[in-house]
Amino acid sequence: MTASSSVEVLAPSRLRRGATRSGLKILTDAAFSVLLFVGTIVGVIALATLIWTIVDDGWARLMADPVAFMTSYVSRLPARAGIKAALVGSAYLMALTALFCFPVGVGAAIYLEEFAPRNRVTNFVEANIANLAGVPSVVYGLLGLGIFARFLRMGPSLLAGALTLAVMSLPVIIVAARESIRAVPDGIRLGAFALGATRWQTVRRQVLPAAMPGTLTGTILALSRAIGETAPLLVIGLPIVIFSLPNDLRDPVSALPLLIFDWTSRPQAAFAEAAAAASIVLLALLLAMNAVAIFLRNRYTIRW
Amino acid sequence: MSIATRTVRTGERVIVNALFACAVLSVAVTVGIVAVLLVDAVEFFRESSLVEFLTGTVWAPGQGGGEGGQYGVLPLINGTLMIGLGAIVVGLPLGVLTAIYLSEYANPRVRGVLKPTLEILAGIPTVIVGYFALQFITPSLLRPIFGDDRVFVFNAAAGSIAVGLMILPIIASISEDAMRSVPASLREAAYGLGSTKRQVSLRVVVPAALSGIAASVILAFSRAVGETMAVTIAAGNSPKMTFDYFTSIQTLTASIAQTVSGEAAAGTVRYNALFALGLTLFVITLAMNLISARIVRRFRQVYS
Numbered sequence: 001m002t003a004s005s006s007v008e009v010l011a012p013s014r015l016r017r018g019a020t021r022s023g024l025k026i027l028t029d030a031a032f033s034v035l036l037f038v039g040t041i042v043g044v045i046a047l048a049t050l051i052w053t054i055v056d057d058g059w060a061r062l063m064a065d066p067v068a069f070m071t072s073y074v075s076r077l078p079a080r081a082g083i084k085a086a087l088v089g090s091a092y093l094m095a096l097t098a099l100f101c102f103p104v105g106v107g108a109a110i111y112l113e114e115f116a117p118r119n120r121v122t123n124f125v126e127a128n129i130a131n132l133a134g135v136p137s138v139v140y141g142l143l144g145l146g147i148f149a150r151f152l153r154m155g156p157s158l159l160a161g162a163l164t165l166a167v168m169s170l171p172v173i174i175v176a177a178r179e180s181i182r183a184v185p186d187g188i189r190l191g192a193f194a195l196g197a198t199r200w201q202t203v204r205r206q207v208l209p210a211a212m213p214g215t216l217t218g219t220i221l222a223l224s225r226a227i228g229e230t231a232p233l234l235v236i237g238l239p240i241v242i243f244s245l246p247n248d249l250r251d252p253v254s255a256l257p258l259l260i261f262d263w264t265s266r267p268q269a270a271f272a273e274a275a276a277a278a279s280i281v282l283l284a285l286l287l288a289m290n291a292v293a294i295f296l297r298n299r300y301t302i303r304w
Numbered sequence: 305m306s307i308a309t310r311t312v313r314t315g316e317r318v319i320v321n322a323l324f325a326c327a328v329l330s331v332a333v334t335v336g337i338v339a340v341l342l343v344d345a346v347e348f349f350r351e352s353s354l355v356e357f358l359t360g361t362v363w364a365p366g367q368g369g370g371e372g373g374q375y376g377v378l379p380l381i382n383g384t385l386m387i388g389l390g391a392i393v394v395g396l397p398l399g400v401l402t403a404i405y406l407s408e409y410a411n412p413r414v415r416g417v418l419k420p421t422l423e424i425l426a427g428i429p430t431v432i433v434g435y436f437a438l439q440f441i442t443p444s445l446l447r448p449i450f451g452d453d454r455v456f457v458f459n460a461a462a463g464s465i466a467v468g469l470m471i472l473p474i475i476a477s478i479s480e481d482a483m484r485s486v487p488a489s490l491r492e493a494a495y496g497l498g499s500t501k502r503q504v505s506l507r508v509v510v511p512a513a514l515s516g517i518a519a520s521v522i523l524a525f526s527r528a529v530g531e532t533m534a535v536t537i538a539a540g541n542s543p544k545m546t547f548d549y550f551t552s553i554q555t556l557t558a559s560i561a562q563t564v565s566g567e568a569a570a571g572t573v574r575y576n577a578l579f580a581l582g583l584t585l586f587v588i589t590l591a592m593n594l595i596s597a598r599i600v601r602r603f604r605q606v607y608s
């Protein structure tokens with residue numbers, strides 16, 4: 001490079017042009033930051049608007065007589081309709097779903113993380129679980145309808161509903177449990193082996209207790225998703241209009257999301273208010289479950 | 305491991321086998337889904353031709369048992385694609401902007417608030433999002449902008465926006481993961497050349513994370529295709545060949561939900577048609593999920 005060219009680069013006119021260009025650049029950069037922030041905040045605003053809409057529509061209906069709303073059965077008259085059967089049904093469904101899918105999900109996770117040999121069968125099982133996680137919930141409903149309700153003759157019952165939700169939640173729980181088992185450092189296992197523990201003793205007494213908080217958190221989150229599901233229960237044919245609580249696994253039950261769907265589909269504004277009120281109850285339930293999950297995660301998770 | 309397996313006690317072997325059974329149960333679920341869908345779908349195609357199903361432009365199941373109805377799946381595919389594309393149009397820009405903001409711009413404290421907020425949005429039960437679409441998006445957003453006579457009470461646009469909000473967190477979180485896994489050295493090199501944050505984000509990070517973003521979009525599209533309740537509530541139940549977003553349509557999933565609410569008796573054409581629709585849905589979503597997983601695997605290999 002010659003001296004003259006470098007002088008030219010430093011010429012005032014060039015410098016000024018450079019300065020204006022960077023001025024434009026600063027402006028574009030600022031505009032881009034604003035765009036990013038606006039794009040991000042739209043999601044937050046949508047969530048706030050959704051919650052506000054539900055609360056605004058349903059609060060008066062819920063608070064008019066919360067006890068009557070939660071302890072009355074459904075009715076043709078929107079003012080008298082309550083969510084008793086649906087609320088109790090959802091609670092039963094959740095408890096049974098947890099009972100079915102937690103042991104199996106954790107068992108599968110333990111096998112895959114601690115015992116599975118690296119072979120084609122294991123790869124196939126893993127790929128299969130990943131695919132199951134992507135199957136739409138309505139297809140799980142068809143599985144429940146075809147196998148549990150019809151083939152095994154359970155009908156639209158508590159048992160068929162819980163089994164369907166359990167099958168749907170299984171891949172989610174397996175993934176969560178595997179992650180927490182994997183997070184337990186190998187030093188723990190090697191230490192147990194060195195003391196003469198067998199593989200199962202190591203898993204049972206060292207790995208599982210250490211992985212339990214994460215597994216429970218994942219399970220609660222999976223259950224909170226299951227309890228908000230409508231489509232599978234609708235497909236199995238669980239009833240909405242029902243005037244009794246289940247005494248038996250084979251009794252029919254209703255569920256909160258089903259009732260919300262039914263009330264939302266009705267033309268009367270008073271039923272829309274009832275749907276919003278029931279939605280507040282469902283959201284409160286989910287919020288409580290998430291709070292428990294976050295508490296477990298923060299309180300008991302061991303940082304290695 | 306080899307010594308341990310040789311000296312394993314019988315009790316331990318039983319436990320390992322039980323754990324193996326848990327893992328294999330997930331394969332049984334897949335087999336169950338495929339079997340249930342195939343058996344009744346084959347029954348359906350025995351009475352109604354496969355060619356008519358795949359090429360017919362009218363979906364009009366007969367009354368009662370469904371004999372004599374027209375079973376062309378194209379209007380339902382049309383409705384499903386409209387919702388899928390509409391949801392991507394809403395969710396993709398918002399999701400990617402959110403991902404860039406979270407990965408490149410937001411300070412840890414803002415991230416700590418935004419990420420849980422997106423998780424909450426992802427966790428809202430779909431039936432409640434449907435209520436929001438019907439009671440807020442259509443009457444308070446679409447109708448004031450486009451006019452009451454233009455926008456039907458049930459319309460594809462409201463369904464698309466609702467589903468778009470549901471897939472936003474999926475696109476944002478997977479894209480953000482992809483962006484954060486872009487090595488810092490690439491960013492530093494770009495900064496060293498005098499780039500601004502915007503240029504680094506748009507010309508280095510986004511292109512480097514493009515395959516991850518693509519995978520997230522395909523996965524999100526698959527979720528949108530499988531979504532049932534929001535589209536059943538907000539987008540209507542009139543299967544038709546249209547591209548008008550302000551009119552009522554019907555998706556594959558909504559058609560399943562509607563048939564089930566109408567309680568089709570087992571063994572009828574209408575009942576078997578459910579499983580033909582379920583099979584169609586299962587094949588579409590499975591293909592999408594496999595493509596997405598393949599892309600994800602490829603981009604992981606690049607930077608790890």
